Amino acid sequence: MTELCDLTAVALLARIAAGAATAEDVRESCLARIAAREVSLQVFAHLDPDAVRAMRPAPGPLGGLPLGVKDIIDVAGMPTQMNSPIWRGWMPRADAACVAAARAAGALVIGKTVTTEFATRHPGPTANPHDVAHTPGGSSSGSAAGVAAGFFPFALGTQTGGSITRPASYCGVVGYKPSFGLIHRGGIKVMSDSFDTVGVMARGVADCALLVGAMAATDLGDPDRHPGRPPxxxxxxxxxxxxxxxxxxxxxxxxxxxxxxxxxxxxxxDLPPVIAAAEPAHRMVGPFESAQALAWELASFSDALTEGLRSRMLQGRSRDGEAIAAARKALATARAALxxxxxxxxxxxxxxxxxxxxxxxxxxxxxxxxxxxxxxxxxxxxxxxxxxxxxxxxxxxxxxxxxxxxxxxxxxxxxxxxxx
Incomplete structure (x- = not known):
């Protein structure tokens, strides 16, 4: 028999609506799975089961279902540490905009999930649930692994390059990076203002539509209702x-x-060259903007950054202004060609x-x-x-x-x- 923690969010909501389960049953199923596998998978940057049990989710379309939140996204009362000693113990006072929207829609924030260092390249401790010798991908490592392992039915992540879709592929879950700007980024450590996008991971496409629709106050339809023609x-x-x-x-x-x-x-x-040109432009602009995002950390705590990140940020900071302008023009031209x-x-x-x-x-x-x-x-x-x-x-x-x-x-x- 399939355990509650392994069902899609849509299936769980159907069971709750039918009286076959409660949100508390789902929560306890997820916490039991976490207790069994967290030691080997290391999905969480912060988890307090007693605090989770004391939460009373708001009524709403998300039905009290557990939600994992990537640890560059603020949750009031939970530390935001970004997998960096620089931010160890930092406790935000308020929820990020996306978390506030998810809570208002009935989500139960179960904990903070491991990210790579500042959502860049240096990995955290999380393992792939299918084989712990393998990476779960990044930077939304804990979010992808946690959904795959049954720790929560859906999770929040962010993507600057491939931080949602790649770990989703590696962990065998659905990853949805919405259109840029669909979900508000307030309360998030943004690394690239041109690219960073809030998105989600879940066990079904309809789950992703449900969660993003609730956070963005938009109707994304029911993906299970197939279009009337083939694509x-x-x-x-x-x-x-x-x-x-x-x-x-x-x-x-x-x-x-x-x-x-x-x-x-x-x-x-093959893709038209004008569109393919956006990829090298991304590699030019991304590190430049990330160096701006980490200006305080570079100035005040440079030695606390990993060598790889520090070198990449210094390289990004040194990029020529004309080259950045040309890259941004290439991005605009590519988007117009779509x-x-x-x-x-x-x-x-x-x-x-x-x-x-x-x-x-x-x-x-x-x-x-x-x-x-x-x-x-x-x-x-x-x-x-x-x-x-x-x-x-x-x-x-x-x-x-x-x-x-x-x-x-x-x-x-x-x-x-x-x-x-």
């Missing part, structure tokens, strides 16, 4: 196709075949990661297949679609047109069911 899909490896593992290339082919069998019009093609690209396609299908999760805990994986889409401000939905040669999850991402979050979620669920 027009552009299937592409995206930038740096030579770095994709053979298992992921094979998965792309299999998914394209399955989509065609369901009636989709599938085109395999109108023509999506005139012929409903969605783009591309890898969410190069392969399975790497067999290491010292690196969170390559974000090259995520940065482009983040820089273009597009809605991205990572869906689990298979497994690799070592039995770990593989994921693809479905990318929608600018601002077309509702459609992106619907096409992601259509594709997920087509290949199930």
């Amino acid at each position: 027009r899909l552009l299937v592409t490896p995206g930038p740096d196709a030579g770095r994709i593992d053979a298992c992921m290339l094979a998965l792309l082919d299999q998914v394209a075949t399955a989509a065609r069998r369901r009636g989709a019009i599938v085109v395999g093609n 109108v023509d690209l999506f005139a012929d396609h409903d969605a783009i299908v591309t890898p969410a990661a190069p392969a399975e999760a790497p067999a290491t805990r010292d690196w969170t994986g390559e974000p090259i297949f995520n940065q482009l889409w983040t820089s273009l401000h597009l809605p991205c939905v990572a869906i689990p679609t298979g497994s690799g040669p070592h039995g770990l999850p593989l994921g693809l991402q479905v990318i929608g047109a600018p601002g077309a979050d509702r459609q992106a979620l619907a096409w992601a669920e259509w594709l997920r069911s087509a290949v199930a």
Whole structure:
């Protein structure tokens, strides 16, 4: 029998509505799973089960379900430490805007989840629930691993490059990076003002739509209600196709075949150069803005930053103003070119990661297949679609047109069911 902690949020809400379970039953199922596996997985940066049991969630569409929150996002009464000794013990007074919205909609904040150092590259202690020798991805490491392990049905993350969609792929869950700016960033340590986006992870596409819809006060529809026609899909490896593992290339082919069998019009093609140019522009602008975000830490606590982060921030700070301006122009030009690209396609299908999760805990994986889409401000939905040669999850991402979050979620669920 499936335990409550392993069900989707939508399934849990249905059980609660039918009187077959209570929100307290769900909470206790999640806490029991945490007690059994947290020692080996190390998902949480902060967890207080007694405090969780004392919480009384507001009534609302999220039904008192547990929510994990990435530890660069403020939660009143819980420390925000960003996986850095510089911020050890920092206790915010207020909830971040997204947390306040989730609580108002009935979420139970169960704890703070591990992030990489300032949501950049240096990993935290979290392990992949499918094999603890492997990374869960990053930077939203604890959020992805916690959903996969049954610690909570959904979680908040952020994405600057690939920090939602890549760990979702590695952990075999759904990751949804909404359109840029759909969810308010107040109360979050923003590392790149041009790219950082609040998003979610869950066990189902409909769960993601439910949570983001509640936080953004928008109707994202029911992705389980498939559109009345098959989609027009552009299937592409995206930038740096030579770095994709053979298992992921094979998965792309299999998914394209399955989509065609369901009636989709599938085109395999390279991206127009003007759009692909946004990827190197992201690599130029991102570190420059992150160095600005960490100006105080660099000035006051430089020795407390890891060597890799300190070097990357100093490099970003040294970048030429004309080069940054040119990169920002390339980003704007690429975004303008999306109108023509999506005139012929409903969605783009591309890898969410190069392969399975790497067999290491010292690196969170390559974000090259995520940065482009983040820089273009597009809605991205990572869906689990298979497994690799070592039995770990593989994921693809479905990318929608600018601002077309509702459609992106619907096409992601259509594709997920087509290949199930």
